[in-house]
Amino acid sequence: MRMLVMCVANSARSQMAEGWVRALATDAVEVHSAGSHPTKPRPEAIAVMAEVGIDLSGHRSKRAADLPRPHLVATLCAEEVCPVYPGGVEHISWATEDPASDTGTMAERLARFRIARDHIGDVVADFLRQRGLARRFGAAVRDQFALDPDIAFLNHGSFGATPRSVLAAQAEWIAQLEAAPVRFMLRQPERVQAVTARLAALLGCAAPHLTMVANASTAVAAVLRSQDLGPGDTIVTTTHAYEAVNRLLAFVAARSGARVVAIPIPFPLADPDEVVAAVAAGWPDGAKLAVFDHITSGTGLHLPIAQLVALSRARGVPVFVDAAHAPGHTPVNLRALGADYWTGNIHKWLFAPKGCAVLYARPEHHDTLHPLVISLGHGQGLQSAFGWQGTRDPSPWLAAGAALDFAEAHGLDAIRAHNALLRQSAGERVAAALGADPMAPSSMLRALQTIPLPATLPGTRAAADDISRRLHDEHRVEAMVLPFDDRLWLRISAQIYNTLGDYDRLIAGLSAVL
Numbered sequence: 380m381r382m383l384v385m386c387v388a389n390s391a392r393s394q395m396a397e398g399w400v401r402a403l404a405t406d407a408v409e410v411h412s413a414g415s416h417p418t419k420p421r422p423e424a425i426a427v428m429a430e431v432g433i434d435l436s437g438h439r440s441k442r443a444a445d446l447p448r449p450h451l452v453a454t455l456c457a458e459e460v461c462p463v464y465p466g467g468v469e470h471i472s473w474a475t476e477d478p479a480s481d482t483g484t485m486a487e488r489l490a491r492f493r494i495a496r497d498h499i500g501d502v503v504a505d506f507l508r509q510r511g512l513a514r515r516f517g518a519a520v521r522d523q524f525a526l527d528p529d530i531a532f533l534n535h536g537s538f539g540a541t542p543r544s545v546l547a548a549q550a551e552w553i554a555q556l557e558a559a560p561v562r563f564m565l566r567q568p569e570r571v572q573a574v575t576a577r578l579a580a581l582l583g584c585a586a587p588h589l590t591m592v593a594n595a596s597t598a599v600a601a602v603l604r605s606q607d608l609g610p611g612d613t614i615v616t617t618t619h620a621y622e623a624v625n626r627l628l629a630f631v632a633a634r635s636g637a638r639v640v641a642i643p644i645p646f647p648l649a650d651p652d653e654v655v656a657a658v659a660a661g662w663p664d665g666a667k668l669a670v671f672d673h674i675t676s677g678t679g680l681h682l683p684i685a686q687l688v689a690l691s692r693a694r695g696v697p698v699f700v701d702a703a704h705a706p707g708h709t710p711v712n713l714r715a716l717g718a719d720y721w722t723g724n725i726h727k728w729l730f731a732p733k734g735c736a737v738l739y740a741r742p743e744h745h746d747t748l749h750p751l752v753i754s755l756g757h758g759q760g761l762q763s764a765f766g767w768q769g770t771r772d773p774s775p776w777l778a779a780g781a782a783l784d785f786a787e788a789h790g791l792d793a794i795r796a797h798n799a800l801l802r803q804s805a806g807e808r809v810a811a812a813l814g815a816d817p818m819a820p821s822s823m824l825r826a827l828q829t830i831p832l833p834a835t836l837p838g839t840r841a842a843a844d845d846i847s848r849r850l851h852d853e854h855r856v857e858a859m860v861l862p863f864d865d866r867l868w869l870r871i872s873a874q875i876y877n878t879l880g881d882y883d884r885l886i887a888g889l890s891a892v893l
Contacts, residue, residue: 383449389414415462432795548781583712595703598722610636673702679827798826854888
């Protein structure tokens with residue numbers, strides 16, 4: 380079925396409706412949007428849809444005459460006169476109040492757009508369910524993963540989970556390698572570059588500025604070890620940085636004589652502007668490099684990374700974004716972001732085998748950025764230097780192509796939207812069971828959420844590990860429990876194989892072990 384969603388300007392409501400239909404409908408639905416007086420997509424619409432994993436950044440406003448004739452037309456006008464589509468097609472109304480007023484602060488405008496977004500999402504979901512056109516995840520796709528069927532797996536964020544089809548592709552690459560090792564290795568660079576080019580297109584950067592690495596930690600180490608640091612220099616980060624990165628920062632600082640300043644970020648948070656204000660207020664003298672998370676590991680926050688990058692670069696300080704959780708988790712556009720360095724794991728949220736990540740660097744840094752192992756690719760460009768560091772198994776990198784195929788077959792917007800919506804419902808359910816208040820606005824959360832456990836529990840690693848072990852061994856639930864800021868926290872993940880029933884098992888397990 381071909382659908383057309385319409386409003387006047389095709390700048391907000393119909394654009395959001397197109398995004399929702401594309402994310403929630405089966406492949407039997409082809410959807411377009413248009414307006415009677417098209418302008419251009421509103422940045423607020425793009426921003427709030429990205430919060431639920433739907434990428435409108437490539438959309439443009441259109442007229443109905445420019446599009447194929449639909450079978451059904453849905454109009455979203457409420458108070459104004461709707462455009463009329465002539466002819467014998469089915470017409471329905473998804474009336475939604477227009478949020479596209481320039482009055483108020485940006486926060487107030489975004490709040491109006493979120494109300495419209497959520498209303499449109501609800502009516503689209505109801506329509507697709509009634510017509511039997513809703514995309515199905517959860518139990519319908521669980522068998523596509525090799526996960527133990529007896530475990531409610533709610534910790535996708537730690538290492539990811541690889542689909543069977545991707546594991547099969549990796550096994551085939553390994554078989555080809557072992558059948559003809561020399562011939563295979565001679566062709567490895569071109570094959571890896573082909574996968575890198577697909578990832579670069581997804582992440583919004585030029586392929587020569589992106590290279591494959593084993594994991595985000597490898598990328599962080601390479602960038603930090605390539606900096607010219609000395610006494611009096613400062614590396615800026617925040618108190619929400621990943622612990623492994625903290626240890627690497629301390630190691631590099633101790634060897635160079637530099638210092639590390641971790642700017643305190645409050646938690647809980649009421650607004651992302653609190654993060655930017657805290658970093659601006661705590662900015663130290665002598666800053667030589669800033670290291671910020673895109674999505675924090677422990678607290679599960681989607682930081683206002685564009686503002687943090689802009690703040691750092693306005694001070695003349697290069698910035699490295701640790702985006703270990705970003706690829707496949709949230710829309711990414713590296714050209715627009717403007718970071719000097721950026722790394723993301725492909726094996727976490729984009730379904731590649733373990734040991735697959737990317738490192739991005741602006742071209743002015745290529746000559747000074749070196750891998751930890753200097754080998755035959757040294758001096759031959761970023762991809763050669765990082766791509767050949769002696770003999771290693773390239774199958775995780777090569778199988779990333781199959782991971783992209785898997786994501787594209789299910790719809791990357793659909794995956795991200797499902798995860799964000801499921802996390803929201805599950806997070807509310809788990810927090811209510813624990814009697815916990817929200818720690819951050821929903822706009823700062825995607826498929827991860829961190830919820831406080833009772834303050835009476837000891838905030839130690841040993842206590843966290845004991846609860847996690849008991850949940851797994853006694854209740855067959857895999858979930859992350861971690862200490863942060865002298866308290867224990869529960870971090871839940873949502874992925875397309877999860878259902879709300881998995882979180883009910885978690886709640887039952889928590890009631891028994893706490």
